[in-house]
Amino acid sequence: MGSGGAWLLASSAALLVIASCALTASAAKYTVGDTSGWTTGTDYTTWASDKKLKVGDSLVFTYAGGAHTVAEVSAADYASCSSSNTLSSDASGATTVALKTAGKHYFICGVAGHCSNGMKLAVDVAAAAAAAPAPKASPTPDTTPDTTPTTPSSSGGVTPKTPATVLAPPTAKQSASGTTGLRATALAGLGVAGLVAAVQLGLF
Numbered sequence: 411m412g413s414g415g416a417w418l419l420a421s422s423a424a425l426l427v428i429a430s431c432a433l434t435a436s437a438a439k440y441t442v443g444d445t446s447g448w449t450t451g452t453d454y455t456t457w458a459s460d461k462k463l464k465v466g467d468s469l470v471f472t473y474a475g476g477a478h479t480v481a482e483v484s485a486a487d488y489a490s491c492s493s494s495n496t497l498s499s500d501a502s503g504a505t506t507v508a509l510k511t512a513g514k515h516y517f518i519c520g521v522a523g524h525c526s527n528g529m530k531l532a533v534d535v536a537a538a539a540a541a542a543p544a545p546k547a548s549p550t551p552d553t554t555p556d557t558t559p560t561t562p563s564s565s566g567g568v569t570p571k572t573p574a575t576v577l578a579p580p581t582a583k584q585s586a587s588g589t590t591g592l593r594a595t596a597l598a599g600l601g602v603a604g605l606v607a608a609v610q611l612g613l614f
């Protein structure tokens with residue numbers, strides 16, 4: 411299992427490299443099978459093993475037109491070499507597949523016997539670099555609306571018609587001590603904040 415661990419480490423390192431390079435890397439085109447192209451007798455598992463594909467890249471399948479097909483299939487159909495339910499298929503001889511989504515993509519040749527003889531390709535596509543998240547707009551009201559009535563602490567004996575009075579302490583205690591006054595101011599502030607919220611909710 412030592413080699414498996416090393417593989418995992420190598421894969422993790424590769425992912426880090428991809429993540430750090432994705433910001434500047436441009437879309438790449440990969441010729442499947444390199445000089446062998448898309449044909450029987452080529453090990454595409456080995457070919458794909460060191461490819462660092464990402465969204466935006468393209469796979470280019472080159473083959474004699476009509477001699478093979480390039481069919482994108484599901485994982486299950488890849489495993490069973492079934493081309494009866496292809497996601498896309500082409501037999502032009504020069505098939506370019508743009509990799510538009512991250513994750514696994516599976517391709518097989520639909521000609522009888524070719525897939526089961528190894529003409530199948532599975533690739534793992536990494537997500538393109540995510541754009542930096544835009545800063546969230548702050549919903550906090552920084553300014554007091556013009557319609558805000560005077561605070562209860564400064565309204566003297568006049569009883570405000572606002573919810574702020576609910577939280578305001580009795581006016582007699584406001585002059586009792588500095589601490590009580592501070593508390594009253596804080597409570598009044600809470601009341602005003604509630605009123606502002608109520609105004610913004612359209613209750614007034």
Ligand SMILES: [Cu+2]
Nearest residue numbers: 478519521524
């Ligand atoms: Cu084929």
